[in-house]
Amino acid sequence: MKFIISFCLSLFVINFSFANGKFTKPVDSSNIIAKTIATKILNDGIALYQQGRNQEALIKFREASEKDPGNWKSVFYISKVSYDQRNYPLALSQIKSAFKIKDAVKSGDLMEQYARSLHRLGKIDSAMFYYKKAKGLLTKSLNKELHVELHIKQCEFAKKEMASGKKSKRKTMSRRVNSKFHEYAPIICDSGRVLYFTSRRSDTKGKSLNPADQQYFEDIYIAKWNPKINDWDSTTNKIRKFNSPGFDALTYISPDFKRGLLTVNTEACVKVTTRGSDIFETKKGRSGIFSTPRIIKNKTINTTFFEGSATMTSDGKTMYFVTDRNYEKKATDLWVVKKEGRKWGKAKALPDIINTSGRETTPYITPDGKHLFFSSNGHVGMGGFDIYVSTKNKKGEWGKPINLGSIVNTVNDDTHFQYYPELKKAVMASLEVKKGKSNIDIYEVDVTNFTIPKK
Template identity: 35%
Template sequence: MKLKTYLLSVLFLCLFTNISFSQKKIKDNYTLQMLKGYMKTKERDYENALTIYQSIYDKYSNDAALNYRIGQLYLNLKSFNNSIEYLNKARKIDPSLEKDIPFLVGQAYHSLGHIDSALTEYEKYKNSISEKEIKDSKINDIIKQCNDAKWYIKNPVNVKITKLGDEVNSKYVDASPSLTADGKTLIFTSRRPENVGGEVNPATGEYKDDIYISYWIDSLKRWSKAIPAQGKLNTAGYDASLSISPDGKYIFVYRNVQGETKSGDIYISRYNPRTEKWGNPKNISKNINSSYFETSASLSSDGKTLYFVSERSGGFGNGDIWVSKKIKSREWSKPTNIGKAINTEEDEIGVFIHPNGKTLFFTSKGHGTIGGYDVFQSTFENGEWSNPVNLGYPINTTKDEIHFVLSTDGKRAYISSKRDEETEGIDIYEIDMSNYSLPNKDNKELTKQPPRFVSDIAILRGLVIDENAGEKIEAEITVYDSSSGEEVEKISSDEFGEYFFTLKNQKTYKVKVSKDGYETIEENVNLTFESDRDFVLVKHFILKKKRKK
């Protein structure tokens, strides 16, 4: 009897121990996965953090903290409807869980364009925090941003926005469009499975960046099927396009290579018209690249000024726009900050200088935005940049608009953003700007900037060729104003014989072409065009060698 009682006691103890161990194991697994998910989130590896949390969700679907963290991740991943669903569930389970839930839900509604719902949530959040927290969180600025957004949405600008077809866009990310000054070449960054190496970023599940090119087909009035840039531009790593130079000779590339770049740096690749391939990108300059991130670049049409974004010290905020001048062929000056009229304590991340050299478009969170990053315009007049103006809705939306470029004639623009909730990736859109005028939200006269963009630029480009050999040659080309006789600009054709000018249109110029050992030629060139759609004149100059005496 005693033995039986002893055996039953041992059996009960073992059973109790196994149950306790099993419960502890389950609880420890929850704790471990929550910790692992937290660490991945801190690393900004949101996709893998979400996967970790989802692995335990079936068992802990009523856990408020788990729902809260998943809602946060969906917000970071810009899956706003999912974010709202999980955050609302978290506060329903435990209303006292986190007081920032209304703020996060407000952000999701704001990004979706549900402004009234966003304002309701933001007001809830504001009423639950202290005066110091109100100041630190900038909630009043965000509420003002929502009220501004309501005005912009109620007063849309006159544009037509069309998503480019599958000649350019894919079901993957297609972003960062850039256009040559003649409007014939479009480059962009894409994350497609056919990219060089075919590697996937484990943190996002997306393919690595490559640079693609599409060409305008005049006869069909559409873009050609985009192809990867040929040559040595794309690699198995990340190759993101920053811009193409106005003359189409150079592509500025963003690279972040361990052991090579200091952080994210600007590289430059040269096009070889003989091989029709792009060269191996080279670090643009030690004066431009720093130990901080350099992320956007745009070259003036004369090739002498580079506008770029850097997070280096000495600025006004996180990312600022800086300017560097070309000293020699491959030498750039130490950059200067473009100034507080443009840069803010927030983030400026995208920059584009129009071929007219005086109109700057850039992306910012620091000026009056509709939501997220918006595109702004500023004009350089009398030695200073004007106060930036928001381009208005629907060019800007409550989501992020990052990259914007405007054609030389001001008729077309290209922008990349995620405008379709059903589309997984970012796409490139064309904007018909023919009837566009700057919005005037505060009913103030726009003294610094004309309400409508009017282009006064024409392009003169072509080749200098040796008459006998047929070879393209380097020569000095000087342009004079025919009326005044004043020199307008002087350049040299490159080693491939190519030259490129942006000049005032509706004028006649005298062009002088000279080279040692050749007869100098002078010709009048008329840049008056019958159609406002024409602004490019291709003119080749044939040089004769001097006769030996």
């Protein structure tokens, strides 16, 4: 009976179509189902992406794209994940593929992503062109959220710096320090004889991968200067009492080589000892060995949010650090806290002349407390994180940050600046794209003729 009814219904549809003078092609139900499934997979991927689970999200986006090649949003999100993973060449190629899909050219989001990818690869004129197109297509609120106007100004600044004829003062440290993995947070101490830095190498303690980005957890490494080979030597992460199975970074060593500050995060470890990324301190004992790092017990310093990248004046009385506790209004800010007797007082945010709605990170305070170097993507710069310096006036107020320019900065992330005028050098970390691959390496900067800029 079901067959007869279905057959009659089919005849009715066919007869109705012919009665209207045309034949209606039957809808491909399998295609509709595939698109529906692809949309569900895409939305699952977006949810994972918003949680910071990029690698899992990427699998979903690729699966959605295979099921529905006509949906540009899947390719768009593949580009976004690739960008977040600093694979800028892939991010650009994916966004170009998305442009070829119908209706994609009408998207301001797509234009902005295209512009950012071009910006990171140093294609400044093209980046500026697409930033401006995105600005015309995006809503006022999205333009503000994506900092489109700031990025246009950054392109203008980058063009000016590139045309200035200034020569870069930085050079990459040798492969005795840098590797195929990321290296950053360099600190020189003991009169230039010791180098500490952080890396995400395969020999990290515990040899575990971070679930969020599928890269190894970070460890602290040490290298010693060898005058015979005129290079760093004996690089190792086998440092007594340092390094956990999680994230470990040394961010400060006092000029007398007796005190240190670290950032530690063990949230993803079997044994959890932190509530997020927390600031720890260590001191040298009579044996000349740094003590087991201990968390700073002050509720205004360490919270359930991210805290890290701490630096300190040489007298040990003032500390600056990074936190994202105001994430609802800002990304990451620089905070300061002072000693009250033997204990730390109440921490507070630095003024808005320093902090922006973007990210401020990796501060370095000069030993005398007068100059604050830091990185930011919220001030006008060349693009990504640039290195700035602010100088304190006689009233104790911080001045407007000054960009150090193309002698150290690039269109990508430039961070972890540490200044050693007595050695006529500075060190820093920077992301560079070579042969289609991105990597963060440690650089040395010649500051022989460098003067801290002031306004």
